[in-house]
Amino acid sequence: MNEKIAVRDIHAAGVAEEFDRLMQLDIDDLRAHEHAFVDTACPACHGNDVPHAFVHQSLSYRRCGRCETLFVSPGPTESLHLDFVRSSRAMEFWREHLPADMKRTRRPMYQERVAYALDVWARTGVRPHTTLEFGAGNGEFAEELSATGAVERIVLLEPQALNLEQPGIEIMTEGFEALETAGRSFDAVFAWELIEHLIEPDQFLRVVRQVLKPGAPFILSTPNERSVETRRLGTDSSNILFDHVRLYNPASISTLLERNGFRVVELCTPGKLDVARLQGYRAERPEVFGDDPCLNLILSDERASESFQTFLQQSLLSSHMRVVAVADGDWRGSRTPLLRG
Numbered sequence: 001m002n003e004k005i006a007v008r009d010i011h012a013a014g015v016a017e018e019f020d021r022l023m024q025l026d027i028d029d030l031r032a033h034e035h036a037f038v039d040t041a042c043p044a045c046h047g048n049d050v051p052h053a054f055v056h057q058s059l060s061y062r063r064c065g066r067c068e069t070l071f072v073s074p075g076p077t078e079s080l081h082l083d084f085v086r087s088s089r090a091m092e093f094w095r096e097h098l099p100a101d102m103k104r105t106r107r108p109m110y111q112e113r114v115a116y117a118l119d120v121w122a123r124t125g126v127r128p129h130t131t132l133e134f135g136a137g138n139g140e141f142a143e144e145l146s147a148t149g150a151v152e153r154i155v156l157l158e159p160q161a162l163n164l165e166q167p168g169i170e171i172m173t174e175g176f177e178a179l180e181t182a183g184r185s186f187d188a189v190f191a192w193e194l195i196e197h198l199i200e201p202d203q204f205l206r207v208v209r210q211v212l213k214p215g216a217p218f219i220l221s222t223p224n225e226r227s228v229e230t231r232r233l234g235t236d237s238s239n240i241l242f243d244h245v246r247l248y249n250p251a252s253i254s255t256l257l258e259r260n261g262f263r264v265v266e267l268c269t270p271g272k273l274d275v276a277r278l279q280g281y282r283a284e285r286p287e288v289f290g291d292d293p294c295l296n297l298i299l300s301d302e303r304a305s306e307s308f309q310t311f312l313q314q315s316l317l318s319s320h321m322r323v324v325a326v327a328d329g330d331w332r333g334s335r336t337p338l339l340r341g
Helices: 015-031 078-086 089-096 100-124 140-148 176-182 201-211 228-236 250-259 274-284 293-299 302-314
Strands: 052-056 059-063 070-072 130-134 153-157 169-172 188-192 218-223 262-268 320-327
Touching: 015 078, 015 089, 100 140, 100 188, 100 218, 100 320, 130 140, 130 201, 140 153, 140 169, 176 201, 188 201, 201 250, 228 274, 250 262, 250 320, 274 293, 274 302, 293 302
Parallel strands: 130 153, 130 188, 153 169, 188 218
Antiparallel strands: 052 059, 059 070, 218 320, 262 320
C-alpha cells in the first residue's frame, strides 16, 4: 500500500472533541467505583519496582522501573473494567457515529494490515484456512481480508453485534469463556490494538495459546509508549488514553509474550504519523517546543522530517508497534500480583 495516510484520515475534525467529552463522563462513572480499585505490580514483568508516574484524567499511572511499562494503578479490576467498556458512551459514539467519509479514509489502514498479514504468511510458509480476530471493532479488517479470498473462514470474537455480509465471516459475541470451551483451533490469530485495553494480559494470552495451531502465527499491534511522539507529548499524546490501561514498549511486550510461552518472530514499529502529530502539536502550542531547538529544526524541514520518520521506524521509536509471535515455549503466566504496603 503506497497511499499516504494523514492524521485527519484516522481522527477527523470534531470526532475527537466529542469523543473526549463523552470519555470524561465515562471516567466519572468509573471513578464512582474507586473503592474497588486495586494496586498492582507490573503487568508485563510482574516486578514490584513501580513508582508513581503521574495522574491523568483523574487516573493514577505507575511506570515499571525494570521494563518501563506504563499502566493505570490503582485501577479497576478486570470485571469492573469490562462493565465499564460495555457501557462506555465514548465507545458507543465511536462505533455508531463514525462519519462515512472517515470510514472511507481509514480503509487504507486496514488494507495495509491485510497486506502485512499476507506478507507474514508468505515469509513463514503459512497457508491459513481459518483465522481468528480478537476485538474486531466494526469488522473492517475482516472485510478487507475476506475480499482477498486468501482465507476460507474468518472468525471474529467481538462483543458488539456486527452486520457483515461477506461470505465466510463468523461472529462470536460470547467472550473468552465460550471460545475456551468450544475446542476450536486456528491457523492464524490477530489482535489489532487490543492488548493495551486489557487489565489481565496473561489471561488473554492463555486463550490465544489454546486456540493457536502448532506453529501458527499470532499477529498483534499496540501503541509503543517508548516512542518519541509519546514521550515528547506526554499526556497530550493520543496513546495515553483513559482506556489504554497498559502501555508497552518493544522490551516489555517481548517480556510479556515470552513469560507466557511465546517466541517473538518479528517486532517492528512501522508507524507513519509520529512526525505529523508532532508538527500538528507544535503548530497549536509552539511554546511547548521552545526549549527543543533540535526538534524544531527537524520538524521545520520537509526532507529532514521525512528522514526522521524513517529513523523512528527503523530504531523502534515510532509510536505504533507490531509483533509476530508463535507459542512454542512453557507458559509461566498468572494474574498480575497486587502491591503490598
